[in-house]
Amino acid sequence: TKTGFIFDLDGVIVDTAKYHYLAWRNLAEELGFEFTEEQNELFKGVSRKRCLEILLDIGNVEASQEDFDRWMVEKNEDYLRYIEKMNASEILPDVTRVLEFLKERNIPIALGSASKNARPILEKVELLHYFDAIVDGNNVTKAKPDPEVFLIAADKLGASPENCVVFEDAVAGIEAANTAKMVSIGIGDDKVLSEAHHNFKDFTEMDTEFLEGLIK
Ligand code: G16
Numbered sequence: 001t002k003t004g005f006i007f008d009l010d011g012v013i014v015d016t017a018k019y020h021y022l023a024w025r026n027l028a029e030e031l032g033f034e035f036t037e038e039q040n041e042l043f044k045g046v047s048r049k050r051c052l053e054i055l056l057d058i059g060n061v062e063a064s065q066e067d068f069d070r071w072m073v074e075k076n077e078d079y080l081r082y083i084e085k086m087n088a089s090e091i092l093p094d095v096t097r098v099l100e101f102l103k104e105r106n107i108p109i110a111l112g113s114a115s116k117n118a119r120p121i122l123e124k125v126e127l128l129h130y131f132d133a134i135v136d137g138n139n140v141t142k143a144k145p146d147p148e149v150f151l152i153a154a155d156k157l158g159a160s161p162e163n164c165v166v167f168e169d170a171v172a173g174i175e176a177a178n179t180a181k182m183v184s185i186g187i188g189d190d191k192v193l194s195e196a197h198h199n200f201k202d203f204t205e206m207d208t209e210f211l212e213g214l215i216k
């Protein structure tokens, strides 16, 4: 019996990666180099600070602490301008169906995300009310693949880690879930997420029978 379900945000509930990409690309452009969509793959599930370090590496840009801090703020302000326009139409296919399935059965639901903007995003897409706990970039000290984010989420749900299920789109997230001894479910490319216990291209592929099997 699984008693806690934990969802990653970007790439699982909504595709905010495209807005992160635009904001990072704008910053790169300002700093005089190109940042491609392919390079943006490296940023998925990775903290804002780590993303900027990688970006500056790509552009071969030297930064003082002051520059670094300013660019962090600038990127986030830009990103927030994209987020501002989000609405429920941006929820990824069948996410709401799965959340409803769990809610109807009173199964505790948590968010486990690296983002510091998780709460306003869930509000924007009108999903906040489904979540019994939100653990995000504001609550953790160690980034995925460290299991901290999911362990705090399980604790907040009052569930033991072995009784938790994690939905993740990033390799580091699957690794974090596995280290936490949770059931990991990869959402996305099964070749990339080959370490996951189960794989689905997206939630439309996940039928009721599978979900019932998890909570039985
Ligand atoms: C998300 C994204 C990452 C982003 C991180 C931090 O992770 O995938 O690209 O850098 O959050 O976001 P923010 O700058 O909003 O704090 P997740 O864990 O939701 O997939």
Ligand code: MG
Binding pocket: 008, 009, 010, 011, 012, 044, 045, 168, 169, 170, 173
């Ligand atoms: Mg993700």
